[in-house]
Amino acid sequence: MNLLIVDDEIVTTQVLEEQLDRELLSIDQIYVAYNTSMARDILQKxxxxxxxxxxxxxxxxGIHFLKWVREQKIQTEVIFLTSHEKFEYAYGAVQNGAANYLLKPIDMNKINQTLLRVTEKIVWKQKTEEIREYWESGIRKMVRYFWTRVLLEPGVQKQGLEEEIKQQxxxxxxxxxxxxxxxxxASGKLDLGKEKGQESIYKFAMENILAEAFTEKIKMENVICWEENKGTYLGILSEFSEKETKERAEQVRNIFEKYFPETLQIGYISPSVPFYEVGLEKEKIMEYDKTHIYDEGEIKEFMVLLREKEASGHILDEDYILQCLNKGFRVSTMEYLQKTLQHVKQTMHSVEGFRNFQVELTQLVSKYLHDKKENMNSVIRDPIYLRLDMNAVKSEFSMVQWMTWLMNKVFDLTQEERKEKTEKRITDQVIDYIREHYTEDINRNTLSERFHFSPEYIGKMFRKDIGTSLNxxxxxxxxxxxxxLLENTNTKVIDIALEVGFDTLPYFSSVFKKYTGVSPAEFRKRE
Known part of the structure; x- marks a missing residue:
């Protein structure tokens, strides 16, 4: 990537040329022009x-120069660097498509970071254009349609698929x-580009990452997206062996953690199967996924998960129920228990099956309440519980009555604790955000927009947990x-004030004296 510096101040150009981080920005060549005439000549060559x-x-x-660049249809990004904070300059820069507008004096760290964001944008545009040109090929569309049918239309037979491949x-x-x-x-974590006539860049980036990871030649047609069970799914037809697919999946997981944090709940890798069986494998995975909750963002081998489930030897999936209890998923818990109870009735055909179901659930609930420091005796000594427990094994209806009362009681007992933990997590997130952005304009309103709670609620929770106000x-x-900074640098007081987030020197001095008892200048002399 090549960079052009246009500035009539020789010292400025020398500083920029020497201190720009070429390796970070992937810059091959830096050109220098001391006026727009020189710049035009460089751009034309x-x-x-x-x-x-x-x-x-x-x-x-520079504004007139940028207009010329746009008129010539030169594909380049422009960042302005100026000593003058004038509205007409900023407006002109925006109107003519400047990437950013920075004020002197030069802050090389800020300039390098700004350039990094712009270079990433340039690379993304270039890659997107290459992929879009590749996608224009009609055969890719036919392949994607084929895989969409295989994955989303269960029951398609081998012979029919082979005939379709030949016909296409x-x-x-x-x-x-x-x-x-x-x-x-998770639902809502991915933007699927539902806007009319506009493809989602977010989804496009995700598909590109997956195609690059699991196919030889970035075959985006091997990546199929759909919505099901209140979640969003991406299915990928990996061209590699099971071992290599697993290794590549770990790389994908690392990318997601870095660039798309908290989006992936769980991933599954099937064994290597013939192309006409991939739909069947997808159905097996989806059936398993319906009754399990994962949020660690791991990508696991499906057969390993099945073996773990079979080895447990229990009627109930303890991990799933405990996850539902911890997350407060009352409806999901009851749906799972009713479905399991139906299975017990259909497969065991005995009172013993109901009794085993009842014993397992009671033991699981007792363990959960013990871990939460709640008293199980308050549950089992309740007259209503005693009556329901005595009759539970007599019929499916009686068992449903018993487990419904028990689980509602458990959820009610632990609801307040979950609420307090949620509030604590909000405060921790606010503190982390403040420590990262204390140099910016932060107040209850900006935090409200960031965390989607009312300003009053955030202020109240912060004071309750920390013992002091946000301000x-x-x-x-x-x-x-x-x-x-006063103790360890020679930076001017006014510059320190601006660097740590104060708008004016008088306000900084007033606040500083309030907390230390002396002015910033006196503090520096004392030290």
Whole structure:
């Protein structure tokens, strides 16, 4: 990637040329121009993906130069660097498609970070264009349609699929065996691009990552997306062996954790199967997924999960019920228990089966309440429980009455604890956010927009958990950061004030003295 610096100040261009992080920004060549005439000449002779340009220069300013760049249809991103914070400059920059607008004096860290974001945007545009050109091929669309039918229309027979492959002329695109990878995302975590006439960039990026990981030539047609069971699923036909698919899945998981945190709930990898059986494998995985809750973002081998389930030897899936209890999923718990009870009735055909079901659930609930430091005796000594417990094994209806009363009691006992934990998690998130963004304009309203709670609720919860107001916490943190800079640097007081998040020197001095008893200047002299 090539960069052009346009600035009439020689010292500025030298500093930029020497201190720009070429390795971080993947810059191959830096060109320098001291006026727009030189810049035009460079652009006409060389490919430049990024321009760092001053605005006020002799003869012609940067805004007029940017207009010329756009008129010439030169594909490049422009970042303005200027000493003047004028509205007309900012407006002109935005109107002509500038990528950013930075103020002098030069802050190299800020400039490098801004350039990094813009270079990432350039790389993404280039890659997107390459993929879109590739996707234009009609055969890719036919392959995607084929896999959509195989995965989402169960019951398609081998002979019918083989005939369809021949009719569509896609024999070379379909290999004999695949590993089916199914990724389950929580509802609402992925934007599926439902806007009319607009494809979701978010989904497009996700599909591209998966195609690159699990196919030889970035075959995005091997990635199919659908919604089911109140969740979003991506199915991928991996062209690699089980072992290699597992290794690549781990790399994908790391990418998701870094760039799409908290989106993936669980992933499954099937054994390698013939192409005409991938739909059957998908159905097995989906049936399993309906009765299990995972939120660790792991991608697991499906056969390993099945073996673990079979080895347990229990009627009830203890892990699933405990996860539902911990998350407060009352409806999901009852649906699972009723479905399991039906299975017990149909397979065991005996009172013994009901009794085993009852014993397992009672033991599980007792263990859960013990871990939560709740008293199981308050449940089992209740007159209603005693009556329902005595008659539970007489019929399916009686068992449903018993387990419904028991589970509602358990959820009610632990509901307050879950509420307190949720509130605590909110406070912890607010503190983490403040510590990362204390230099910005932070208040109850901005935190309300960030965490989707009312300003009053956030302020109340923060004071309750921390024992001080949001404003006091933010100011004390800023003062501590300022004290460190006063003690360890020669930076001007006004610059320190701005760096730690204060808008004006008088306000900074007032707050600083409130927390330390002395002014910033006195503090520095004392130290």
């Amino acid at each position: 060389n490919k430049v993906e990024l321009i760092l340009c001053d605005i006020e220069m002799p003869k012609e300013n 002329g896609i024999e070379e695109e379909i290999q004999e065996k695949y590993c089916v990878v199914i990724l389950h995302f 006091d916490y933010i100011n004390s943190l800023r003062v501590e950061k300022a004290k460190h």
